[in-house]
Amino acid sequence: MKISPLVKRNALRILPFGCIWLLFACIFLWIEYAAIGDITNTPASAIKITPKILAFALTGITLIGLLVGSIEILFLNKLFEKKSFLTKIVSKFLIYLFIFFLIIFINYPIAVSLELNISVFHPTVWSKYVDFLFSITHLSTVIQLGVSLLFSLLYAEISENLGQNVLLNFFTGKYHKPVSETRIFMFVDMKSSTAIAEKLGHIKYFDFLKDYYFNLSNAIIKNQGEVYQYIGDEIVISWNFKAGIKQNNCINCFFDMKLDLEKKKDVYLKTYNIFPEFKAAIHYGQVTTGEIGALKKEIFFTGDVLNTTARIQGLCNIYNAELIISQNLLEHLNLTKDFTIRKLKEETLRGKKESVDLFEVEKIGEQQLL
Known part of the structure; x- marks a missing residue:
């Protein structure tokens, strides 16, 4: 199957978003690991890192980056092309805030079920999810997502102005x-x-x-x-x-x-x-x-x-x-x-x-x- 130049161009523009998010995920995980030191110091609301959880987390964050890139390149760029810079930023922030809420809502329970080896619908999973929402871990997650988003949007703007x-x-x-x-x-x-x-x-x-x-x-x-x-x-x-x-x-x-x-x-x-x-x-x-x-x-x-x-x-x-x-x-x-x-x-x-x-x-x- 022959790939059209437009599809190829869009794919090459989206791919760096996944790389940016993966890079920052590795950096934040390393910082978190260095700060905690002993795995026993992990907060109750946080998920203990195991090889299985690490693979899931890095894969998930890369897919999130690719999703952000797809939304940015295929939809939001066109939607806000003629809008002011302030309108762009505020509108995109609200849109991504909603998307991140959905992502956390879906991914956190799955990660907990993997950690505890129980069904994603088990009451323990959702009890831990509620604890997570009101914890420092949740705030840390939002900050990590925000930093990754900031850099990926900066990349998008620079790429758009200079040319990919x-x-x-x-x-x-x-x-x-x-x-x-x-x-x-x-x-x-x-x-x-x-x-x-x-x-x-x-x-x-x-x-x-x-x-x-x-x-x-x-x-x-x-x-x-x-x-x-x-x-x-x-x-x-x-x-x-x-x-x-x-x-x-x-x-x-x-x-x-x-x-x-x-x-x-x-x-x-x-x-x-x-x-x-x-x-x-x-x-x-x-x-x-x-x-x-x-x-x-x-x-x-x-x-x-x-x-x-x-x-x-x-x-x-x-x-x-x-x-x-x-x-x-x-x-x-x-x-x-x-x-x-x-x-x-x-x-x-x-x-x-x-x-x-x-x-x-x-x-x-x-x-x-x-």
Whole structure:
């Protein structure tokens, strides 16, 4: 069974939550063990740690982390995406408070039944549960869950702002030293953005851009692209070379973005009385990739391919073309079946001595599909 890029991406985003919760569970168990010292000093409301209980506890806490990650990534992020930071925090706190109550209600009696080797429905189990609710052990458990939650939510926010791949690369140190890579770049520029900004005003135009970027995101994920930069109304999308040419991902991304926007046309017209359109250029080449910045670190690409792609994109208006790609990239793609290709005039781009062969790409039957 083939896993879609969206499912794979979400799974990779959720997995760190389980790891964070497991790590903090180990830390707190070690602290608790060190503080108690002798197992006979365990409070009556606490469960004595045995290998069986330890395995259950660590498995349970990891599953809780994965549950929190799933709720955060699949539901709460979307639910509170346009809410203020304070609204997010308070709302999520209340939601997780309820979830934690259910988790403790389910897991504590099971752990007691394992400890005492009796049925989970035995009166002794529930008597100990009531004692636990009003004990220091319960408070300690809530604090442990709270700390784990805090760090996992911080991870979620940082990952959301930096991008999952960027955060992972920082942690692994992949680009701590500059490396040479072959990458594909697509420069996507909104048409008539200046006129739109003047018509909407700064605040409403900002909301317009937020909706525009959000509606393009699924197509980027679906085609394994990575957002390198948002520059005003322009998006720079990048692919590892193999991922970009696989099944024409870099080309399909453009037309999937168009299709996703078209589905929201009525919403844009109702909300802003404007529908955004865009043009793009795609090219590939060697770049040097590494961490850069003194006051703010980021993963940075340098290379002629970025300047070349930007200049190719600038020709879209001249040729009245929505998508232009270089011949160098075209040679690595298989566009004979679903696309029409029209060769443009050979161009000598500004700052380059050698001319570049360019092609306009259109999808067959696109208008009918839309």
